[in-house]
Amino acid sequence: xxxxxxxxxxxxxxxxxxxxxxxxxxxxxxxxxxxxxxxxxxxxxxxxxxxxxxxxxxxxxxxxxxxxxxxxxxxxxxxxxxxxxxxxxxxxxxxxxxxxxxxxxxxxxxxxxxxxxxxxxxxxxxxxxxxxxxxxxxxxxxxxxxxxxxxxxxxxxxxxxxxxxxxxxxxxxxxxxxxxxxxxxxxxxxxxxxxxxxxxxxxxxxxxxxxxxxxxxxxxxxxxxxxxxxxxxxxxxxxxxxxxxxxxxxxxxxxxxxxxxxxxxxxxxxxxxxxxxxxxxxxxxxxxxxxxxxxxxxxxxxxxxxxxxxxxxxxxxxxxxxxxxxxxxxxxxxxxxxxxxxxxxxxxxxxxxxxxxxxxxxxxxxxxxxxxxxxxxxxxxxxxxxxxxxxxxxxxxxxxxxxxxxxxxxxxxxxxxxxxxxxxxxxxxxxxxxxxxxxxxxxxxxxxxxxxxxxxxxxxxxxxxxxxxxxxxxxxxxxxxxxxxxxxxxxxxxxxxxxxxxxxxxxxxxxxxxxxxxxxxxxxxxxxxxxxxxxxxxxxxxxxxxxxxxxxxxxxxxxxx
Amino acid sequence: xxxxxxxxxxxxxxxxxxxxxxxxxxxxxxxxxxxxxxxxxxxxxxxxxxxxxxxxxxxxxxxxxxxxxxxxxxxxxxxxxxxxxxxxxxxxxxxxxxxxxxxxxxxxxxxxxxxxxxxxxxxxxxxxxxxxxxxxxxxxxxxxxxxxxxxxxxxxxxxxxxxxxxxxxxxxxxxxxxxxxxxxxxxxxxxxxxxxxxxxxxxxxxxxxxxxxxxxxxxxxxxxxxxxxxxxxxxxxxxxxxxxxxxxxxxxxxxxxxxxxxxxxxxxxxxxxxxxxxxxxxxxxxxxxxxxxxxxxxxxxxxxxxxxxxxxxxxxxxxxx
Numbered sequence: 057x058x059x060x061x062x063x064x065x066x067x068x069x070x071x072x073x074x075x076x077x078x079x080x081x082x083x084x085x086x087x088x089x090x091x092x093x094x095x096x097x098x099x100x101x102x103x104x105x106x107x108x109x110x111x112x113x114x115x116x117x118x119x120x121x122x123x124x125x126x127x128x129x130x131x132x133x134x135x136x137x138x139x140x141x142x143x144x145x146x147x148x149x150x151x152x153x154x155x156x157x158x159x160x161x162x163x164x165x166x167x168x169x170x171x172x173x174x175x176x177x178x179x180x181x182x183x184x185x186x187x188x189x190x191x192x193x194x195x196x197x198x199x200x201x202x203x204x205x206x207x208x209x210x211x212x213x214x215x216x217x218x219x220x221x222x223x224x225x226x227x228x229x230x231x232x233x234x235x236x237x238x239x240x241x242x243x244x245x246x247x248x249x250x251x252x253x254x255x256x257x258x259x260x261x262x263x264x265x266x267x268x269x270x271x272x273x274x275x276x277x278x279x280x281x282x283x284x285x286x287x288x289x290x291x292x293x294x295x296x297x298x299x300x301x302x303x304x305x306x307x308x309x310x311x312x313x314x315x316x317x318x319x320x321x322x323x324x325x326x327x328x329x330x331x332x333x334x335x336x337x338x339x340x341x342x343x344x345x346x347x348x349x350x351x352x353x354x355x356x357x358x359x360x361x362x363x364x365x366x367x368x369x370x371x372x373x374x375x376x377x378x379x380x381x382x383x384x385x386x387x388x389x390x391x392x393x394x395x396x397x398x399x400x401x402x403x404x405x406x407x408x409x410x411x412x413x414x415x416x417x418x419x420x421x422x423x424x425x426x427x428x429x430x431x432x433x434x435x436x437x438x439x440x441x442x443x444x445x446x447x448x449x450x451x452x453x454x455x456x457x458x459x460x461x462x463x464x465x466x467x468x469x470x471x472x473x474x475x476x477x478x479x480x481x482x483x484x485x486x487x488x489x490x491x492x493x494x495x496x497x498x499x500x501x502x503x504x505x506x507x508x509x510x511x512x513x514x515x516x517x518x519x520x521x522x523x524x525x526x527x528x529x530x531x532x533x534x535x536x537x538x539x540x541x542x543x544x545x546x547x548x549x550x551x552x553x554x555x556x557x558x559x560x561x562x563x564x565x566x567x568x569x570x571x572x573x574x575x576x577x578x579x580x581x582x583x584x585x586x587x588x589x590x591x592x593x594x595x596x597x598x599x600x601x602x603x604x605x606x607x608x609x610x611x612x613x614x615x616x617x
Numbered sequence: 618x619x620x621x622x623x624x625x626x627x628x629x630x631x632x633x634x635x636x637x638x639x640x641x642x643x644x645x646x647x648x649x650x651x652x653x654x655x656x657x658x659x660x661x662x663x664x665x666x667x668x669x670x671x672x673x674x675x676x677x678x679x680x681x682x683x684x685x686x687x688x689x690x691x692x693x694x695x696x697x698x699x700x701x702x703x704x705x706x707x708x709x710x711x712x713x714x715x716x717x718x719x720x721x722x723x724x725x726x727x728x729x730x731x732x733x734x735x736x737x738x739x740x741x742x743x744x745x746x747x748x749x750x751x752x753x754x755x756x757x758x759x760x761x762x763x764x765x766x767x768x769x770x771x772x773x774x775x776x777x778x779x780x781x782x783x784x785x786x787x788x789x790x791x792x793x794x795x796x797x798x799x800x801x802x803x804x805x806x807x808x809x810x811x812x813x814x815x816x817x818x819x820x821x822x823x824x825x826x827x828x829x830x831x832x833x834x835x836x837x838x839x840x841x842x843x844x845x846x847x848x849x850x851x852x853x854x855x856x857x858x859x860x861x862x863x864x865x866x867x868x869x870x871x872x873x874x875x876x877x878x879x880x881x882x883x884x885x886x887x888x889x890x891x892x893x894x895x896x897x898x899x900x901x902x903x904x905x906x907x908x909x910x911x912x913x914x915x916x917x918x919x920x921x922x923x924x925x926x927x928x929x930x931x932x933x934x935x936x937x938x
Contacts, residue, residue, distance in 0.1 A: 101658040101686075105671045108899075151797055195812040239690050242799045243776050244724040257694050382811065390661035391804065398664070398903055469653075469685045470698060509799075516798040517771055517814070 057132040060382065067419035068113045069425070076282045078121040078422065082429045082501050085125020086437055089141045090133045091347065092270045092460045095262065095467065096126030097143055100392045112400035113415055117422035118392050122374075124426040125175060127332065127369050128434055131168040132441045135361070136161060137456060139270040142330030143262060144368040146498060147340035151353060151360025158356050163503040167361045168304030169434050171314065175366035176427040179325070179373025187409060190374075191381035194326045199513035200523045204533035205327070206507040209334055211540040213496040221544075224496045227487065231500020234259060241505065242512045261501050263464050263476040268494050268501075270460050271481025274453040276488055285449040298438050306358045313343050313362050321367030325374020333502055337495075339367035345543055369427075372408040376423065380404050380416060392442070532570040540562045551604055557597050565590035618830050645879060647707035650680045654711045655695020657688045661803060661821070662867060665739055666711045672890045680707065691715065691778055691801060693725050694720065700731055704872040706879025709735065713867045714779045718922050720775025720928040727920045730905075733875050736884045737868035737910035737918060738891060742841035743783050744851065746820040746834055750813040756837040756857050759817070763793025773800035773809050773818035779933060780806070782865040783840060783930050790861050812835055821865075822847045822904025841863065847904050866908070866922075868915055884911050895899050 070074075072207075081103065088099035103122050109114030111593065130141035135152035147166065155164040182190065210228070217224020236543050237248045238258020249255040277282040307314060313524065317339040324335035343363035344353045353360050379390040397404060402415060409416040464477045484494055514523070542559075550556045564586045571583030655729035656662050663686060671681040676753055676780060687695035692715045699710035710732060720728035745756065753759035765772055772795040774781035780802075798815050800806045806818040807825070811833065820834065822845050828834035829848055838854045839845055840863040854861055869887060873882060890896050891909050900907055911919055 097658065103659075105667055107673055108668070195808075198812060198814045237723070241801075244691065244722065257689060260689075332827070382808075391657070393659075394804075395659045401900075404827075436923070468689065469687050470694070503784040513800070513814075515800055526809075 061413040061417040062421065064414050065113075065421045068414060068418050069421055072493025074114050074117055076220040077118045078426060079111075079429055079433070081118045081121030082125035082374055082426055082433050083437075085127075085431060086129035086132075086430075088380040089126035090441070092133060092139045092141050092266050094125060095463075096144075097389050097392065098129075098463075098466055099126050100389050104392055104396060110350075112397065112402055113418040113422075115396055115400070116393065116415070116419050117426075119396060120419060120422045120428065121178065121426045123372060123389055124369070124423070124430050125433070126591045127372060128169070128172045128430050130250055130368075131172060131365055132165070132434075132438060135164045135168055136444055137452070138273050138439060139170060139456065140265070142332075142372070143265055144336055145364060145500065146333070146495070146497075147266070147364035148368075149269070150340065150495070151356050151358075151363075154354070155356035155358075155361065158193075160356075162299045163302055163306075163358075164356075164361060165438050166299045167242040167306055167358050169298070169431065169438070170300070170303050170307050170364045171317075171362045171365035172369045172434075173427055173431050174314050175318045175369035176372065176430070177424070178315070178366075179322045179370040180420065180424045180427065182322055183373040183377055183423065184417075187377045188325055190322070191377045193323075194378045194382060197327055197529060199510040199517070200527050201529035201533070202327075202510040203507055203514060204502050204524065204530040206510065208533040208537040208540060209338060209503055210499065210507070211537045212337060213499055213543060214412050214416025214544055217493050217496055220491060220493060227492045227494065228496035228500045231502075232504040233498035233500075234264060234497075235261070235501050236508070237503025240512075241509050242516075252387050254475075257470070257472060259476045259480075259501075260464075260467055260473050261505070262467055263473040264480050264501050265498055266460055266464055267477040267480030268484035268487075268498060271457065271477060272488055272494070274457055275481060276413070277449050278453050284453075285448055287446050287448050287452070298435060300435070307362065308327040309358055310362055313359050314345070316342060316346070317363040317366035321370025322374040322377075324367075325371035325376075326378050332371040335367045335371045336364035337499060339363040345540075345547075350547065373423065376419065380408055380419065394519050436534040456611075462481050492574040528573040531573070532567065535563075535566045535570070539566075554602065554604065557602060557604075558594070561590040561597075563590075564593075581611070645706045646682050647680050647705070649683045649699070650707045650709060650711045651685045652682050652685050652711060653695050653699045653702075654684055655688060655692040655699075655715075656686070658686050661741070661823075661865075662711055662713065665867060665900070665903070665905060668896060669887065669890050672893050672896045673886055674867075676886075676889065681913045682709070691719065691724070691775070694874045695717050696725065696727075699728060699870075699872060702872050704733075704874035704876075706871065706875050708872055709883060710870045711866050711867060712870055714782070714922060714926070716870075717919075717926045718777060718779050718782055721926055721936045723936070724777070728872070729923060731873055732870035733873055733880055734912050734915040734919060735869040735871055735880050736887045736912065737866055737908060737915045738887060740906040740908045741821055741867070741904065742845065742864045742906070743819040744821060744825055744829075744839050744848075745783075745787075745837040745854070746810060746818055746825060746829075747837060748813045748816050749833055749835060751816040753837075754835075756854075756859070760791050760793045760835060760859075763788075763795055767794030768796045770795050770817055770829075770872055771815045772797050773815040775799045775801035775872070779865060780819060782926060782929065784817075785933060786861050786863060787859065789932065790859050790900050790930055797900060800852070802827040806863045807834075814906070819863075823902075826904065841906075845904060864906075866918075868910070880912050 085099055089096060099377050100119055103119055106116060127144055130145035133139055133141035133149050134145040134148040134155050138149050138153035140146045140149050148308055152164050152168060167611050187439045211222055213228040237255060239246055239256055246256055252259035320339045321335045323337060336412045338528060340360060341593045347359055379394055394404065398530065402412060461474055461477065464473050487494060524534065546556055546559050556617065568586035571579045571586065652666060654666055667684050670684050675679050687698045692736065696716065699708060699793040702708035719725045747753065749796055752763050755764060772784055772798050776797060776799065778801055781797060788794055800809045800815060800818065803821055803824055807820060809815045810818050825834060825836065826847055829836045836851055838857055839851050840854050840861065842862055844851060845854055869883065888909055891907055897907065927936065931938060
């Protein structure tokens with residue numbers, strides 16, 4: 057049955073015209089994604105009118121191609137210039153950029169490209185096999201659960217702040233504050249606008265993001281005559297070749313990271329409204345927590361590139377699942393694709409895959425193929441893109457800034473966003489100089505609105521607080537959030553203090569509670585496994601007589617030096 | 618390498634190949650006119666006007682139309698932007714009843730008469746929808762519950778927006794009272810209905826049809842004058858004894874003081890698109906009705922709509938005259 061559909065779908069797509077459209081789509085996406093501020097959503101919207109004249113399968117194949125190209129394009133800009141091309145590749149810059157500056161841009165890009173590919177393929181496989189079942193999870197989320205999820209994501213601030221915990225928290229709070237400026241989404245109440253009509257609009261979070269990250273980076277790059285005349289790779293000889301072979305080996309060695317990040321990506325993709333901008337940060341954080349050498353994160357470790365790039369490409373599969381199986385778009389991109397489906401009188405629903413197998417599988421196959429096209433095209437375009445690192449900084453900075461400004465303007469087509477870019481560039485530059493980490497602030501800006509909206513909804517339903525603890529998903533994320541808050545402390549004191557011995561067991565036993573609460577067939581089994589795992593750790597420690605092992609954490613410190 | 622130029626060039630190329638049959642000419646001081654859509658790309662309004670713009674650019678009309686999304690503040694950001702624009706015929710503005718509701722709920726200090734009307738184009742009726750988990754099987758049961766336990770039934774609507782006015786009118790006509798949870802935008806409301814977060818919410822034919830047929834969403838009535846041929850089993854509110862309709866009617870306006878020739882030019886251009894069979898087919902599949910009113914009739918229509926809304930808003934104390 058599946059194979060029959062797959063063959064039918066391939067038949068549908070196997071025309072020269074479709075193939076050309078897909079290659080063109082991936083290429084346009086790559087370029088659009090590489091320009092900071094020019095979002096993937098914008099690229100897809102520009103594609104929309106062209107698809108009116110195509111048949112449904114062809115139109116969607118083209119859109120899927122642009123989508124995948126766009127997500128992958130963001131990594132080129134992110135790694136080579138330190139400026140995330142899209143919000144989905146914010147975390148890529150944390151390690152990708154240092155690695156490129158350390159004289160290994162070829163390897164960094166290779167890892168990025170192959171991680172994108174793996175993430176895309178893993179989520180494509182899940183999409184083809186499990187779409188209807190997984191998509192249902194999206195419907196289990198209600199305002200309380202979304203709020204708890206966002207709160208969990210906010211606890212990441214602490215681990216991203218690293219050694220400057222207080223400065224990180226200040227930055228995070230500042231981000232949340234910025235997100236409240238303007239009319240609130242619920243009642244249209246004006247906040248912090250000081251009577252100004254422009255401030256009433258609020259700051260577009262992408263404009264803030266680009267200002268904080270891109271503009272401030274460019275400013276630091278040209279702060280004096282000496283740095284301004286340097287190029288990105290002045291000091292070391294650059295190997296322009298992308299190291300495919302080495303990158304694949306690196307990935308194979310870290311396959312757990314790849315799988316974990318892909319699953320995080322698919323899961324966040326399934327939830328309407330979460331998407332790639334959340335997934336890449338979550339995955340980066342989890343990779344850091346799981347790593348034996350978390351100190352190396354931020355200095356150019358391969359794991360720090362693998363996690364965000366795998367997860368952001370994997371979100372596509374997840375949001376396509378919800379879009380196709382439930383007709384609910386997870387982000388603007390899938391919203392536009394849904395618009396295109398509706399024009400062709402195709403209305404997604406849980407029975408969509410059964411009713412329209414040819415079209416559904418055409419989307420799956422297009423998704424699959426587009427990943428291969430992306431790999432081929434990226435290997436080619438990257439060669440040209442690497443040359444960017446040879447351009448002198450003052451020239452590069454002006455060109456990037458010009459493109460960035462165009463991109464930011466095209467978000468909402470209002471001038472005010474350009475001022476946002478400008479002022480937040482200066483804010484970001486000042487913060488960098490004073491040693492504040494910028495990532496927590498970005499997380500605050502990106503997630504603040506989401507948290508507020510869902511909290512207001514929860515309170516509109518009832519002012520009772522118990523649903524936060526009685527709803528399984530909400531409880532699940534509250535537990536994760538609590539444990540995540542203490543994780544940096546745990547990492548520091550592992551083996552030195554008695555409480556650290558029970559931490560993993562306690563986490564897995566606590567998490568089993570919401571799993572049992574969810575009911576069904578699969579989840580209580582998972583819950584039971586978690587309990588068993590927790591018990592196993594406890595028994596092991598008991599046998600060893602609760603012996604503390606200070607070496608565990610000392611080993612870290614030695615490696616860090 | 619400039620992608621926008623590339624795209625634009627491609628659009629022009631497609632348009633030139635398509636049909637240069639009858640070329641309208643209006644003396645407007647621009648090569649491209651912008652059509653401000655004050656909502657996000659991919660939304661209902663956006664898709665409808667992109668279909669129109671696509672068709673119109675295919676006729677070889679000069680200047681061409683470029684859809685520009687200025688989203689935010691529930692449509693008000695785009696409205697302010699349009700109001701500020703030069704009244705030279707090169708800026709158009711796509712709008713529906715939110716021009717009225719945003720004024721009445723006090724979020725902006727101008728309403729529809731701050732613009733010149735060009736043409737009313739489409740009409741999309743609201744469907745009174747409910748979650749599968751809602752314990753009412755008919756409109757009557759639901760209204761009775763709303764009368765018996767006022768302000769308990771969770772209804773997805775953002776305060777003072779078009780998504781709430783249908784319910785306010787219904788409260789006015791039937792005496793039932795609902796409890797509102799902010800879910801603006803049809804898609805967000807659909808998600809909340811499917812997940813059972815809210816019990817009631819308005820949906821429309823295009824997005825709701827499939828779910829109504831499979832029973833995953835309940836639909837009590839359609840707030841139009843006649844039944845929709847896409848969901849022929851769904852009765853109208855009037856048939857069920859609630860004398861009201863609520864449709865979202867989309868049209869084109871221009872900044873105040875736009876020259877008469879320019880307005881007439883655009884009205885005739887959009888009229889032509891409205892009569893285009895391919896546009897009609899695409900609108901039909903979206904469950905969107907077509908209804909053309911020229912500049913004067915559209916102004917009269919807006920006046921009437923404004924009065925209806927104002928009455929409700931004054932009654933519930935949202936707006937003071």
